[in-house]
Each structure stands twice: as structure tokens, then as C-alpha cells.
Amino acid sequence: MTPNMPVARRMADIQPFHVMDLLARARRLEAQGRDIIHLEIGEPDFPTPAPIVEAGRQALADGHTHYTPATGLPALREAIARFYQDEYGAHVPPERIVITPGASGALLLVMGVLVNPGAQVIMADPGYPCNRHFVRAMEGEPVGVSVGPDTAYQLTPDHLADTWTERTAAAMVATPSNPTGTLTDTHSLKSMIDFARSQGGNLIVDEIYQGLVYGERPMTAAGLSNQVFVINSFSKFFGMTGWRLGWVVAPEPYVRELDKLAQNLFLAASTPAQHAALAAFTPACREILEARREAFRQRRDVLLPGLRALGLRVPVTPEGAFYIYGNSTAWGEDSFVLAERLLEEAGVAVTPGIDFGRHGASQHLRFAYTRDIPVLEAALERLRQWLG
Amino acid sequence: MTPNMPVARRMADIQPFHVMDLLARARRLEAQGRDIIHLEIGEPDFPTPAPIVEAGRQALADGHTHYTPATGLPALREAIARFYQDEYGAHVPPERIVITPGASGALLLVMGVLVNPGAQVIMADPGYPCNRHFVRAMEGEPVGVSVGPDTAYQLTPDHLADTWTERTAAAMVATPSNPTGTLTDTHSLKSMIDFARSQGGNLIVDEIYQGLVYGERPMTAAGLSNQVFVINSFSKFFGMTGWRLGWVVAPEPYVRELDKLAQNLFLAASTPAQHAALAAFTPACREILEARREAFRQRRDVLLPGLRALGLRVPVTPEGAFYIYGNSTAWGEDSFVLAERLLEEAGVAVTPGIDFGRHGASQHLRFAYTRDIPVLEAALERLRQWLG
Ligand SMILES: Cc1ncc(COP(=O)(O)O)c(C=O)c1O
Ligand SMILES: Cc1ncc(COP(=O)(O)O)c(C=O)c1O
Numbered sequence: 066m067t068p069n070m071p072v073a074r075r076m077a078d079i080q081p082f083h084v085m086d087l088l089a090r091a092r093r094l095e096a097q098g099r100d101i102i103h104l105e106i107g108e109p110d111f112p113t114p115a116p117i118v119e120a121g122r123q124a125l126a127d128g129h130t131h132y133t134p135a136t137g138l139p140a141l142r143e144a145i146a147r148f149y150q151d152e153y154g155a156h157v158p159p160e161r162i163v164i165t166p167g168a169s170g171a172l173l174l175v176m177g178v179l180v181n182p183g184a185q186v187i188m189a190d191p192g193y194p195c196n197r198h199f200v201r202a203m204e205g206e207p208v209g210v211s212v213g214p215d216t217a218y219q220l221t222p223d224h225l226a227d228t229w230t231e232r233t234a235a236a237m238v239a240t241p242s243n244p245t246g247t248l249t250d251t252h253s254l255k256s257m258i259d260f261a262r263s264q265g266g267n268l269i270v271d272e273i274y275q276g277l278v279y280g281e282r283p284m285t286a287a288g289l290s291n292q293v294f295v296i297n298s299f300s301k302f303f304g305m306t307g308w309r310l311g312w313v314v315a316p317e318p319y320v321r322e323l324d325k326l327a328q329n330l331f332l333a334a335s336t337p338a339q340h341a342a343l344a345a346f347t348p349a350c351r352e353i354l355e356a357r358r359e360a361f362r363q364r365r366d367v368l369l370p371g372l373r374a375l376g377l378r379v380p381v382t383p384e385g386a387f388y389i390y391g392n393s394t395a396w397g398e399d400s401f402v403l404a405e406r407l408l409e410e411a412g413v414a415v416t417p418g419i420d421f422g423r424h425g426a427s428q429h430l431r432f433a434y435t436r437d438i439p440v441l442e443a444a445l446e447r448l449r450q451w452l453g
Numbered sequence: 454m455t456p457n458m459p460v461a462r463r464m465a466d467i468q469p470f471h472v473m474d475l476l477a478r479a480r481r482l483e484a485q486g487r488d489i490i491h492l493e494i495g496e497p498d499f500p501t502p503a504p505i506v507e508a509g510r511q512a513l514a515d516g517h518t519h520y521t522p523a524t525g526l527p528a529l530r531e532a533i534a535r536f537y538q539d540e541y542g543a544h545v546p547p548e549r550i551v552i553t554p555g556a557s558g559a560l561l562l563v564m565g566v567l568v569n570p571g572a573q574v575i576m577a578d579p580g581y582p583c584n585r586h587f588v589r590a591m592e593g594e595p596v597g598v599s600v601g602p603d604t605a606y607q608l609t610p611d612h613l614a615d616t617w618t619e620r621t622a623a624a625m626v627a628t629p630s631n632p633t634g635t636l637t638d639t640h641s642l643k644s645m646i647d648f649a650r651s652q653g654g655n656l657i658v659d660e661i662y663q664g665l666v667y668g669e670r671p672m673t674a675a676g677l678s679n680q681v682f683v684i685n686s687f688s689k690f691f692g693m694t695g696w697r698l699g700w701v702v703a704p705e706p707y708v709r710e711l712d713k714l715a716q717n718l719f720l721a722a723s724t725p726a727q728h729a730a731l732a733a734f735t736p737a738c739r740e741i742l743e744a745r746r747e748a749f750r751q752r753r754d755v756l757l758p759g760l761r762a763l764g765l766r767v768p769v770t771p772e773g774a775f776y777i778y779g780n781s782t783a784w785g786e787d788s789f790v791l792a793e794r795l796l797e798e799a800g801v802a803v804t805p806g807i808d809f810g811r812h813g814a815s816q817h818l819r820f821a822y823t824r825d826i827p828v829l830e831a832a833l834e835r836l837r838q839w840l841g
Contacts, residue, residue, distance in 0.1 A: 069650070073567055080713070112519075121513050125501075125509050128500040178461055181462055195720075266459075306519055307519045307723065309719075309720075322464050330586070330587070335695065336696070
């Protein structure tokens with residue numbers, strides 16, 4: 066930036082995804098005819114389920130192309146409320162559900178409503194990289210807490226008690242977590258909600274990978290308290306990444322504030338996407354999603370032992386999302402260099418730890434099992450050969 | 454908000470659209486069987502043009518449902534670049550075009566990149582209400598400049614020279630303007646761009662109503678300089694409000710910053726919408742849009758003389774957008790009360806001036822001609838009867 070092209074100070078703290086550079090390099094290799102296996106991609110390879118696509122096409126044919134209310138289509142808010150009831154036995158009135166442009170939009174709104182300049186927001190490191198940038202965008206201060214295998218890479222009530230200050234506005238939990246795929250437990254969640262509230266702050270629980278849990282029954286923080294912010298999205302479990310649709314469940318007194326901010330910053334979420342999403346809760350669609358969940362589980366059960374056998378250390382078995390986060394020091398010192406070498410030399414693209422924070426970043430890699438089993442097996446074979 | 458439910462200070466400065474309350478009241482009246490004519494709606498009544506809808510449906514059938522790059526589909530950036538070339542003879546390389554979730558998303562990104570806490574952004578009052586809230590969200594300070602008929606309700610180089618301080622980061626112009634439908638001229642625009650740059654700041658030109666100009670040939674600030682931010686959208690001229698798709702043309706050194714922020718705050722704009730928008734520039738679609746532009750002109754030519762004849766003072770003829778902004782003091786003192794009475798007593802919904810700022814707010818009403826001519830005539834008849 067030339068001095069005559071000034072840029073706001075916050076931008077110095079807002080990092081691009083490092084994996085984007087790797088991706089660009091991968092594209093160049095592919096343009097040269099190299100075959101690259103992409104295990105860096107944080108979205109399902111599956112297309113949007115047919116019933117949702119069909120509903121979207123119908124919505125377009127029916128002319129549903131105007132703005133909706135800022136909080137979303139009433140019918141969609143009701144459908145999500147019913148989903149909480151039917152799926153989790155959680156009573157969440159539709160009035161507390163605000164539809165947003167992705168979980169991204171939900172996170173932006175919640176930070177806008179909660180975070181004063183200089184206010185702190187506690188979050189796990191490693192964690193979803195955008196979280197600290199949402200906080201920074203609002204002139205708040207992200208406080209990363211180093212988490213490791215001992216707490217399944219999750220924040221705990223003890224972390225909150227140790228880290229909470231007068232300046233803390235909120236703490237964030239993601240369960241299942243990106244990048245680790247690990248879960249927190251109900252008891253711990255409930256304690257964190259209560260602790261945050263007792264301090265006059267709030268807990269924000271990101272449940273975007275909620276439906277993608279293997280072994281355990283998925284749960285929701287919205288069933289534990291009506292004093293918690295719950296973030297969710299149609300992106301991952303429902304296979305609608307490109308449609309840009311999510312939601313937030315908010316404590317009742319905050320709904321009006323979220324509405325005001327959404328009116329001004331977004332106007333509304335996508336109308337065709339909202340109509341399409343109504344089909345996400347139909348039995349036909351749920352069946353497809355269930356089959357996909359099972360496919361993800363099977364992939365994990367191929368990739369995880371395969372990587373462990375090759376020397377990647379994964380001390381806590383990931384029980385959700387579609388990520389495996391492992392210590393890669395047996396393969397090389399710096400995981401960023403390693404990611405470059407894996408791409409160039411083995412033709413396997415993965416995400417370096419640096420994209421998820423600072424704690425142990427250069428010792429870790431994230432593998433996304435967003436590819437079919439034969440592709441995962443081919444990737445394992447390439448790694449095996451590369452390791453010699 | 455209870456003290457135990459703290460909310461960020463900025464929220465006290467972020468107002469909801471007052472017209473939303475009127476709209477809710479209108480819905481109640483309609484539920485009681487009353488017929489309401491809606492002239493408060495800031496979006497075209499036309500559905501999205503068929504070729505765009507068809508392209509959207511095809512994109513869904515083809516499985517275009519994954520994330521795109523944060524800056525948008527390369528093909529769409531190229532199509533917009535070609536549009537600038539063909540339509541305006543303006544050379545705008547695709548690399549300088551960043552696709553966003555509506556002009557709303559573009560405004561948020563640009564403010565995020567330009568506005569430090571405490572930095573000022575100059576804007577016209579009356580003006581688009583969200584502008585000051587985008588600035589406030591980033592902890593900047595919106596500086597409203599009272600504008601009136603003498604400058605066609607537009608900022609001028611003189612305003613900038615009078616108002617610019619050490620703390621000013623940018624000034625915003627919208628042409629055609631919401632709520633006034635008035636234009637600024639090329640000469641004035643060019644001077645403002647140069648002035649802002651000479652002060653080490655930037656001019657942001659919102660061209661969302663660009664295609665909707667009657668009489669004059671539409672122009673673009675992007676053709677005047679490569680040192681200006683130009684905001685645009687598929688919402689209004691292209692009839693895609695609910696799809697949430699817009700763009701920003703940025704000076705080259707800022708593109709990387711916008712990309713970084715978009716990656717983190719939005720991930721990307723809607724994928725089906727981006728594919729659909731590729732059809733917006735086809736001859737078949739342009740023909741439909743041209744016919745609609747002509748329909749809007751005819752509506753203006755019915756509503757404007759009609760309202761003037763009834764005593765609404767509209768000193769500057771609106772040459773663009775689909776709004777008529779007039780002084781309503783001949784009808785009643787306070788335009789907010791007036792809007793309520795027009796709704797309840799005459800069955801005509803309009804937007805009170807207060808939604809657009811403070812300057813003369815209580816003396817003005819905005820009428821949107823987003824309804825067919827017979828409906829506009831019926832509205833005029835209702836007003837005539839109500840005025841007695
Ligand atoms: C933990 C987490 N939260 C939120 C998001 C945002 O997703 P979206 O905006 O598509 O809903 C992601 C996307 O990768 C994520 O991993
Ligand atoms: C002047 C102006 N700018 C920006 C917008 C935002 O529109 P969108 O986000 O739908 O592109 C509007 C919408 O009414 C507007 O009137």
C-alpha cells in the first residue's frame with residue numbers, strides 16, 4: 066500500500082487463508098497436467114441434495130426473487146424451530162431464530178452486537194481462522210487459548226475461568242471443531258454457558274458441523290439454555306455451501322439488535338436459498354443426508370488409520386466434521402514447508418496448521434476427507450511412496 | 454437490554470428502518486381486509502428477467518452449488534469488465550472487480566478496508582440510510598452533509614472542500630440517489646475523485662441505480678478514473694434483489710485487501726446467483742431490461758406530475774432510480790405522522806423522510822414507483838380524495 070493509498074489498521078491483522086496460495090500453486094501444477102488430490106477443501110464434495118436443488122429451481126420458476134425480511138422467511142424460521150424440536154427435543158421458538166448469509170453472516174452479526182472496541186473474545190487455538198477476524202473487524206481483541214489433546218482441543222470451563230477478564234465480552238466454542246473434528250461434552254458446554262452469563266458475557270457455540278457426528282448422537286447447545294448464541298448453517302451437513310445460508314439462535318433480548326444490524330448490513334439472506342432450504346428438512350432429504358453422514362464416517366475410518374499408520378499423530382479421534390488434524394513432525398519440521406512439499410512432490414494438497422492459529426501451528430496439518438474412499442486410498446499410497 | 458445482557462455501544466447508533474413499522478402496520482390492515490397500495494418498496498416489482506432465472510435454474514441442475522473464490526467467478530468478473538467496455542467505453546480490468554453479496558456486501562468490505570476507528574466518512578443527508586451504519590459498524594464517524602435542491606441533493610466538490618478534515622477517510626456519492634432519484638454530473642464527480650485522492654482519501658461512488666436513468670445516458674465513475682471505488686449490484690437494474698449479488702470496482706492496490714476481508718467475512722457470494730448473473734449481459738436480457746427502464750420512465754411521468762399537482766413539492770426532477778422525494782408540508786407538518794395517516798386513512802404506504810437522515814426529514818416523503826401505472830393512478834386518486 067502506498068502512503069497515498071491508506072488502508073485501515075485492522076487490515077494488517079486480517080490474514081488471508083494461506084491455503085489459498087497452495088491452491089493457486091495446485092492449479093498451476095494441474096494446468097501443467099499434474100494430477101493433484103485435494104484434501105485441503107473445507108466443503109463436502111457432494112452436490113446439494115436433489116430435493117433442495119429441486120425446491121430451489123421451483124422457487125425460481127415461481128418468481129421468489131425479491132428481498133425477504135431481514136430475519137428471514139417466517140416459514141424457514143419455523144422449519145428450523147421444528148427441526149430443533151424433532152431432532153433434539155429442544156424448544157427454540159422461531160422468533161429467536163435469525164436467518165443469515167451463511168454462518169459467516171451469523172458470526173458477523175453476533176460480533177457486531179456483542180463486541181465493543183477493545184473487548185475480548187476467547188477462542189480455541191487451533192480454531193476456525195475467521196473467528197479472530199470477525200472480532201478484529203469489530204475492533205475487538207481475539208484471545209486465543211492454546212488447546213491440545215488433553216481437552217480434545219476444546220475450551221473448558223477451566224480455560225474460561227482462567228482467561229476471562231473484565232474486558233471479556235464472549236467466548237466461542239465450535240463443536241465439532243474445525244480443524245480438529247473433536248467434540249465438547251454437554252456438561253462442559255452447560256458450565257461454560259452459565260459461567261459466561263455469570264460474568265455478564267455470552268457463550269457463542271458454532272454448531273455448523275452439528276449433523277456430522279459419528280458414533281455419538283448430535284446435540285445442540287440450544288437445548289441446554291436459552292441464554293446462549295448458537296450458530297449454524299446449511300453449508301456443511303446440508304450440503305449448501307455455495308448458497309450462502311445459515312442462522313443464529315439468540316437469547317430473546319438480542320433478537321431485535323440482530324435484526325437491526327442485519328437490516329443495515331445485509332438487507333436479507335438469499336431468497337432462492339431460503340426457499341430451497343425448506344426442503345432440507347423433508348424425509349427424502351434427511352435420508353440422503355443420513356447416507357452422506359455414513360459415507361463421511363466410512364471415509365474417516367479409512368483415512369484416519371491410514372494416516373496414523375504413516376506416522377501422523379492424531380491423539381484424539383475426531384468424532385465429527387470431515388477433518389483430521391494431526392501432528393506431522395515425524396514427516397518434517399515445518400508443516401507449511403511440508404504442505405508445499407506434499408503438494409509439489411506427492412501431489413497431495415492439505416492445509417498447514419498456520420491457517421488455524423499459532424499454537425503448534427507449524428507441527429500440524431489438516432486433512433479433509435471430502436473425497437471418495439478410492440481417492441483417499443490413492444492419497445495414502447502417494448504419501449506412503451513419498452515417505453519412502 | 455437488561456444490564457446482564459450487554460450490547461455493544463454501536464448498536465445504540467444503528468437504527469432500524471422506520472418504514473418496517475409502517476409495513477408491519479400495513480400487513481395488519483391487509484389482514485383485516487384493507488387494500489393497501491405499496492409505494493414504499495425499494496425494489497422493482499418485476500420478477501428477475503427470464504433469461505437470468507433460466508440460467509440460475511440451469512446452474513442448479515448442473516450442480517453449481519459449491520463455494521466460489523472470495524473475489525467471485527472469474528467468468529463473471531470478465532463479463533462485468535466487458536459490460537463496462539461495451540456500455541460505457543470504460544476500461545476496467547476484471548482483476549479490479551470484486552464480486553460481493555449485494556452492494557451491501559461491497560459497502561461493508563470497502564468500509565472495512567478504509568475506515569479506522571474515529572475516521573470520518575462524508576455523505577449526503579438525505580441519503581441511503583445504511584451508509585452511516587456501515588461506517589458506524591467499523592467504528593468510524595459518518596458525517597452527514599445537508600443537501601438540497603440547489604445541488605440536486607448531491608454532494609459537490611465544494612461540500613467536500615468545506616467538510617474534509619484530517620480525520621476524513623472517504624466521501625460517498627450515490628448517483629442516481631436514493632431517496633431523491635437525482636444525478637450528479639461527470640465534471641463534479643471527477644473533481645470529487647481528484648479532491649479525495651489529493652487529500653490521501655477516497656471517493657466511493659454507489660452506482661446501484663446506474664442503468665435506471667431516464668433521458669440522460671447512464672455513465673460510470675469507473676470511466677473517469679482508476680482511483681475511485683465504484684459500488685454496483687445486480688439488485689435494481691438487473692432485477693435480482695433477492696439473489697444478493699453485487700460488485701465493487703476498486704483501485705488496484707486495494708483489491709488484495711478486499712479479497713482478504715471477503716475471504717474472512719463472507720467466504721464468497723452466492724454461487725447460483727453468480728452463474729445466473731452471467732445471463733444478465735446477453736442481448737435477450739438487455740432487451741427486457743431496456744423495456745423495464747422505459748416502463749419505469751413512464752411511471753415516473755405519471756406519478757411525478759400527479760404528486761406535484763396534489764401539492765407535493767419536487768423542485769428537482771428525478772432523472773433516475775425509481776424514487777420521488779418531495780416536500781410534503783402542504784399536506785401536513787410531520788412527515789412521519791403523515792405517512793401513518795396516509796397508510797391508515799388513504800391506504801397508501803410511503804416512506805417517511807426520517808429513514809434517510811435528519812436534514813428536512815420531517816418535511817419529506819419518498820414515493821417509489823415500483824408499481825404499475827394503474828396502481829399509481831389509483832394511489833393518486835386516493836391521495837386526491839384524502840386531501841379532500
Ligand atoms: C467452524 C466454521 N464456522 C463457520 C464457517 C462458515 O461457513 P458458512 O458461512 O458457509 O456457513 C465455517 C466454514 O468453513 C466453519 O468451518
Ligand atoms: C443506494 C443503495 N445502495 C445500496 C443498496 C443495497 O442493495 P443490495 O445490497 O441489494 O445490492 C441499496 C438498496 O436499496 C441502495 O438503495
